Amino acid sequence: MADAHYAFGxxxxxxxxxxxxxxxxxxxxxxRDSLFEYEVYDLLKASGxxxxxxxxxxxxxxxxxxxxxxxxxxxxxxxxxxxxSIVHKTEAxxxxxxxxxxxxxxxxxxxxxxxxxxxxxxxxxxDPGSAPAPYRGLAGEPLVxxxxxxxxxxLMVQFMEPDSTAFGNELxxxxxxxxxxxxxxxAGLGGTDTELYAERFRxxxxxxxxxxxxxxxxxxxxxxxxxxxxxKLAGLTRGQRRIVTDEQLIECFSSFIDMANHYSPExxxxxxxIEELEINPFAYADYLMVPLDGLCRFSDRTDVRAPRPVERxxxxxxxxxxxxxxxxxxxxxxxxxxxxNVLEAGFPAEDVRLVKPGETEIDGVACxxxxxxxxxxxxxxxxxxxxEQVPALVDELVALDCAESVMLIPGGLGETEESRERAANVIxxxxxxxxxxxxxxFLGGNCMGVVSRPGRYDTWFIPEEKLPPLAPGDxxxxxxxxxxxxxxxxxxxxxxxxxxxxxxSVGNQTDLTLGDMVSHFAEADDVDVIAVYAEGFNxxxxxxxxxxxxxxxxxxxxxxxxxxxxxxxxxxxxxxHTASLAGDYAVCESCVRQAGAIMAHSFSQFENLxxxxxxxxxxxxxxxxxxxxxxxxxxxVGMADSIxxxxxxxxxxxxxxxxxxxxxxxxDANRLGGLVxxxxxxxxxxxxxxxxxxEAVRILATDPGVDAVVAGLVPxxxxxxxxxxxxxxxxxxxxxxxxALLSDLLPLLDTPVIGVVDGGRQYDPLVDRLKEAxxxxxxxxxQAVAALAQYMDGRLNAARIRAR
Numbered sequence: 038m039a040d041a042h043y044a045f046g047x048x049x050x051x052x053x054x055x056x057x058x059x060x061x062x063x064x065x066x067x068x069r070d071s072l073f074e075y076e077v078y079d080l081l082k083a084s085g086x087x088x089x090x091x092x093x094x095x096x097x098x099x100x101x102x103x104x105x106x107x108x109x110x111x112x113x114x115x116x117x118x119x120x121x122s123i124v125h126k127t128e129a130x131x132x133x134x135x136x137x138x139x140x141x142x143x144x145x146x147x148x149x150x151x152x153x154x155x156x157x158x159x160x161x162x163x164d165p166g167s168a169p170a171p172y173r174g175l176a177g178e179p180l181v182x183x184x185x186x187x188x189x190x191x192l193m194v195q196f197m198e199p200d201s202t203a204f205g206n207e208l209x210x211x212x213x214x215x216x217x218x219x220x221x222x223x224a225g226l227g228g229t230d231t232e233l234y235a236e237r238f239r240x241x242x243x244x245x246x247x248x249x250x251x252x253x254x255x256x257x258x259x260x261x262x263x264x265x266x267x268x269k270l271a272g273l274t275r276g277q278r279r280i281v282t283d284e285q286l287i288e289c290f291s292s293f294i295d296m297a298n299h300y301s302p303e304x305x306x307x308x309x310x311i312e313e314l315e316i317n318p319f320a321y322a323d324y325l326m327v328p329l330d331g332l333c334r335f336s337d338r339t340d341v342r343a344p345r346p347v348e349r350x351x352x353x354x355x356x357x358x359x360x361x362x363x364x365x366x367x368x369x370x371x372x373x374x375x376x377x378n379v380l381e382a383g384f385p386a387e388d389v390r391l392v393k394p395g396e397t398e399i400d401g402v403a404c405x406x407x408x409x410x411x412x413x414x415x416x417x418x419x420x421x422x423x424x425e426q427v428p429a430l431v432d433e434l435v436a437l438d439c440a441e442s443v444m445l446i447p448g449g450l451g452e453t454e455e456s457r458e459r460a461a462n463v464i465x466x467x468x469x470x471x472x473x474x475x476x477x478x479f480l481g482g483n484c485m486g487v488v489s490r491p492g493r494y495d496t497w498f499i500p501e502e503k504l505p506p507l508a509p510g511d512x513x514x515x516x517x518x519x520x521x522x523x524x525x526x527x528x529x530x531x532x533x534x535x536x537x538x539x540x541x542s543v544g545n546q547t548d549l550t551l552g553d554m555v556s557h558f559a560e561a562d563d564v565d566v567i568a569v570y571a572e573g574f575n576x577x578x579x580x581x582x583x584x585x586x587x588x589x590x591x592x593x594x595x596x597x598x599x600x601x602x603x604x605x606x607x608x609x610x611x612x613x614h615t616a617s618l619a620g621d622y623a624v625c626e627s628c629v630r631q632a633g634a635i636m637a638h639s640f641s642q643f644e645n646l647x648x649x650x651x652x653x654x655x656x657x658x659x660x661x662x663x664x665x666x667x668x669x670x671x672x673x674v675g676m677a678d679s680i681x682x683x684x685x686x687x688x689x690x691x692x693x694x695x696x697x698x699x700x701x702x703x704x705d706a707n708r709l710g711g712l713v714x715x716x717x718x719x720x721x722x723x724x725x726x727x728x729x730x731x732e733a734v735r736i737l738a739t740d741p742g743v744d745a746v747v748a749g750l751v752p753x754x755x756x757x758x759x760x761x762x763x764x765x766x767x768x769x770x771x772x773x774x775x776x777a778l779l780s781d782l783l784p785l786l787d788t789p790v791i792g793v794v795d796g797g798r799q800y801d802p803l804v805d806r807l808k809e810a811x812x813x814x815x816x817x818x819x820q821a822v823a824a825l826a827q828y829m830d831g832r833l834n835a836a837r838i839r840a841r
Contacts, residue, residue, distance in 0.1 A: 050291045054299060056083035061309045061335050070334055073119050075192050077331035084292045089328050090195035095146055097190045106139040113137055113196040116145050118153045119189040122169040124332060129157040134196060146191045154185035197327045199320040206269060206280065210289055211315030212249065212297040215621060217579030218628050220249040220297035222257060224290065226266045227318030246627040249298050250580055254291025280321040289326060302341060302577060309335045341577055343472040345548060350557040353442035353480060354539060355492040356416030359384060360440065362392040363421030366399050371446065371498040372421035375486065376400060382495040408433050415440040419496050424449030424456060431463050435476045444496060445481030450545055467548050484544035485522020491538055491563060505530040512538045513651040515566035516558045518551060524570050532644040534808045536651065538563065552581030559589035566650040568597040579625065583632035590633030590835045595650040598634040599643040600625050633838045635831030645824035649813050656789045658832040660744045662690035664737040665718035667749025668725050672795060672818045673718035676747055679822035685830035689717050696740040703732055726756040731778035738788040745789045745829060747821050750775055752796040752803055761802035769803055780810035793821045
């Protein structure tokens, strides 16, 4: 494909890929993996972006006539050092603006060729860790000599006076290849302080990041419109005039995105991959986008892992036969616990086989001496032996083709230095089989197991008496996928009313990945909610994950996501636990949210959002208008104070006249008219009983201008039936209690309703009863509003994705 043509309204983008291929090929033949700046300008010319300034390379050893130094127009020229190793030229004195006279240019070039190596060498000696590979271990004169030897010359560039040098008038645009998410595009505040802006400004205000595979120029522009950078460039701030058109920005973004997708690991026809292409900054001169500095690194094409037979996940989750190896006949080891949990979950003993030499049966389950002796092909085979035995077992499982899926329970597969070779051998053996279209799918290693309630089995190796009891009643239509089994277990223990149908510990992703599991549940007809805890993605699986999230969202499902490893310390910890490298958190957050997931930023947020998704997925959310009510004044005010943060924004709904009239009639009928002013938030005072609370919820929830209701159920009110003691008049066992009334009311309402019980441990039974009734219940009003607002923001984002 030599050229690409795209149109966005009146915007045309034409890309000459053959010319760009030639630039990469020439640099590659010279042993370089990067382009010089003048080559980056040639790339921009071929990309269909704005025409770069004129430039001339002055080679290091050249002697130049006055005519050769007088070819550029204007009163000034820009001189830039050309070196494959000096990226930040300004700090090394490698950028100078001089008068456009031959003698001034000649003098400045000579000075730069001597001063830049000294400046750059001094900087490397102050920070040896930043030294490029050719200069490591060098110091003093040898270092200066090495830097000077690599100088290719000085680039003489046409000087174009920017329209403004004020803050915010420079733009960064770049694409880069990430290990987990493939190609991403970034745009935002440019210049030498770009990193400072990204760190100090509110989220999304300085930079916009997106997966190029999941966006285009027009959609990325819509994200960019929310930044300070756009407001400055578009003349939307005081004293500022527009200096670039929207069409120019869309053209630029479209060009970069299409180049990224062409030179991507996903394109098997790409002769090279772009590792990084960045213009920082673009400045603006008379409605021209002028690149002032550019870099581009590229690499040879690399292959990706063979696709996994993910259709076999169905057999893993709903097996008709299960095999287990590693069950002790004499003690309660991990394998024996797994067997016990499988049987107690209801899986038929006659459909289980144990690989156990010397035994005929254990706990009523038939044993065979080895895999070759199995009397049937298994849907699921659970491996609960030491990690050192796993490679041989994997070889045998692949060779015999005796199972559709395999669960690798053992740890020690890649978590430590000494086990990495073992893990690599296992992965290579599995990949080789998949490349031939053979072999089972493998879940794990370091996998705590799976609880599949539709599949009637439980392979967790935790004794039943230490497991959190599952919530009463039917399970929710939800799947909980976690890279850490311990995280899943503790969240269910902390929040026992989470009640998913599937609980899947994926461990180290030796074979099946987070993206594979979400892909399966995105298509599953018995799952409406997918909750995911991730520590790191396999190569390119972050993109696979995002595509699966988007499919799930377009199918009307909620996806709740928490990513560990947001700090350097967190990345180190996750790598040590799962043997997966955690990627750039900002990239991950941006890509996954743009795919449609609801992002949690703490463990408690994850629990809250998961609970809300399980219970509110079927409710209608048409906007961000909140109605709040409570019998405590501080609570009503607190709800109003919690409706806006950097991550979400809600508004208090204006109540319809009919709603006001109904609420006024309610409080008057219950002798509260002199105490209650009908507003939003609504303070119905401690004198309001259970009936008033329930009826106020109904009235607010049926207002067409209200998108959600938060109800403070003040448990210490003297007239509320909120106590666990069945012998007190205030018992919640009374059919007139708020718990009983809401149990009847909530199924009739299409509008989401959540509750607040702000009281001590004596009201824990009330909270449990309300949750059993289907009310998502929180212990403080600010936590309730924050969780609901975050969930609604995610639902509205998902609705926008489905509308495209």
